[in-house]
Amino acid sequence: VGTTERDLTAEGLTGDRLADLYARHVGTAVGLARLLTGDPDLAEDLAHEAFLRVAGRFGHLRRPDAFPAYLRRVVVNLCNARLRRLRLERAWLTRPRERDEAAPPPFDPVERDAVWRAIELLPFRQRAAVVLRYYEDLSFEGIADALGCSTRAARSLLTRGMESLRETVSKEEP
Amino acid sequence: MNDLETLVRESLLSQAGEPGARTLRGDTRRQVHRREARFAVGVVGVVAIAVAVAAGLLQILPRGDMRTSIPSDGGFGGNPLEAVPPGWPAVDVGDPQDAFLPPPGGQSDQIIGEVLVLASGAVGGAEFSLLAWTGGGDVANGEFDGPCLGSNGPFTPNVVPPPSPGSDFGGVQAGTCASWIDRPVPTDSDLDLMGQADGTTPALMSNYGFASERVARLEIILADGSTWPVPLLDGPSGWGGVQAFLFFPPRDAEGTLVAYDAAELALARAALCLHGVPSGGCRQPTEQLVAAAPQEEESGAGQNP
Numbered sequence: 344v345g346t347t348e349r350d351l352t353a354e355g356l357t358g359d360r361l362a363d364l365y366a367r368h369v370g371t372a373v374g375l376a377r378l379l380t381g382d383p384d385l386a387e388d389l390a391h392e393a394f395l396r397v398a399g400r401f402g403h404l405r406r407p408d409a410f411p412a413y414l415r416r417v418v419v420n421l422c423n424a425r426l427r428r429l430r431l432e433r434a435w436l437t438r439p440r441e442r443d444e445a446a447p448p449p450f451d452p453v454e455r456d457a458v459w460r461a462i463e464l465l466p467f468r469q470r471a472a473v474v475l476r477y478y479e480d481l482s483f484e485g486i487a488d489a490l491g492c493s494t495r496a497a498r499s500l501l502t503r504g505m506e507s508l509r510e511t512v513s514k515e516e517p
Numbered sequence: 518m519n520d521l522e523t524l525v526r527e528s529l530l531s532q533a534g535e536p537g538a539r540t541l542r543g544d545t546r547r548q549v550h551r552r553e554a555r556f557a558v559g560v561v562g563v564v565a566i567a568v569a570v571a572a573g574l575l576q577i578l579p580r581g582d583m584r585t586s587i588p589s590d591g592g593f594g595g596n597p598l599e600a601v602p603p604g605w606p607a608v609d610v611g612d613p614q615d616a617f618l619p620p621p622g623g624q625s626d627q628i629i630g631e632v633l634v635l636a637s638g639a640v641g642g643a644e645f646s647l648l649a650w651t652g653g654g655d656v657a658n659g660e661f662d663g664p665c666l667g668s669n670g671p672f673t674p675n676v677v678p679p680p681s682p683g684s685d686f687g688g689v690q691a692g693t694c695a696s697w698i699d700r701p702v703p704t705d706s707d708l709d710l711m712g713q714a715d716g717t718t719p720a721l722m723s724n725y726g727f728a729s730e731r732v733a734r735l736e737i738i739l740a741d742g743s744t745w746p747v748p749l750l751d752g753p754s755g756w757g758g759v760q761a762f763l764f765f766p767p768r769d770a771e772g773t774l775v776a777y778d779a780a781e782l783a784l785a786r787a788a789l790c791l792h793g794v795p796s797g798g799c800r801q802p803t804e805q806l807v808a809a810a811p812q813e814e815e816s817g818a819g820q821n822p
Binding site: 361365366367369370373374375377380381383391395396398400456458459462469473476477478491492498505508509512 | 521522524525526528529530531534535536537538539540542544545548549551552553556655727753820
């Protein structure tokens with residue numbers, strides 16, 4: 344039986360407790376980060392960084408038993424910040440180039456099916472809403488909590504994301 | 518679940534790969550502890566900044582127990598005399614140059630130094646001036662001696678003919694000195710409370726007087742238990758540190774004026790002067806709560822019992 348987050352709050356994060364927390368949550372965080380960034384190596388780093396941030400203030404969390412939710416929110420924020428920075432860097436690097444020269448993709452996923460390609464084209468928050476709903480199996484409330492928005496906004500993001508996916512996929516079908 | 522949702526779910530699971538159990542990277546524990554320390558330092562820093570900001574605000578905000586001293590030679594903008602308890606007549610302190618001064622030759626020639634205008638303005642629409650000077654006469658002969666105050670002015674907006682500011686007393690003229698009582702300030706008492714009324718302004722009465730140098734603050738305790746600070750006014754240099762005060766309670770404001778020292782020890786108290794007579798003055802007996810401060814020529818030992 345693994346140590347629960349509530350048990351961890353009593354004595355803090357020491358020894359095997361930290362390792363147990365890491366083992367149970369970082370794998371899922373890596374998967375989430377990979378889906379949000381499309382970059383496996385970057386996902387590993389972001390998930391680790393997110394774990395450090397949440398664990399570093401574990402003793403001060405208002406709801407330590409909600410460690411996975413805190414971790415998920417930090418992962419989403421880190422991925423969003425990283426992609427925003429990549430877009431800025433890319434925009435700066437491609438500025439002198441010819442307009443008709445396509446910018447290189449930010450990452451190089453190994454295999455992309457039509458749906459995945461369509462997901463990659465979504466705006467970040469719509470993409471995050473789709474990932475949180477169909478990978479993390481979160482409710483609208485959970486999506487809203489992870490994205491730091493209202494439940495209504497989360498529902499709207501997911502609806503628009505799915506509409507875009509449906510449209511994109513239908514265009515690619517022969 | 519429709520086909521698209523199924524496709525999305527399968528695609529995401531495929532792309533995410535198997536989560537699997539992760540093991541701690543080599544330096545994770547150290548990194549976590551470093552983050553904990555950094556976070557703790559950040560919290561302490563934020564708290565320290567908040568405390569510093571709060572302390573700064575407390576410094577600049579007015580406090581009820583703060584001693585208020587007005588320079589006798591000016592600085593009447595936002596005068597603390599204008600802060601009065603709710604329901605009391607509004608006080609508007611004006612330019613000392615417009616004060617009602619003694620007419621030429623109308624004041625004793627035993628004055629040492631100049632006559633200072635401690636406050637001049639209007640209260641409840643009636644004008645007033647509070648003058649301060651140092652007497653050098655023989656008190657046994659009824660002459661000015663030591664700290665003296667004059668409560669001057671028409672004390673009513675209905676005086677006919679209107680007085681001439683800067684040249685005439687106008688209506689009520691009253692002067693008194695700290696030495697003219699059995700227990701003068703500061704040798705025998707820390708507080709001396711007087712009042713002056715004019716029958717034409719029955720709604721209010723001036724309350725003014727002396728406070729010894731060791732009085733750090735004055736407070737009115739009204740009959741309903743509420744309290745209100747009374748500003749202390751610096752007297753002329755010849756007063757030897759004796760201070761003055763002035764306020765205008767409404768006719769029915771019963772209460773007590775209490776003098777405290779810097780250690781918040783109650784030194785003396787006196788009942789407020791009320792408008793009990795159609796016109797005239799009042800001088801309340803002071804209840805000295807501790808021994809008056811010995812003067813320099815005496816032993817100088819033990820100011821408080």
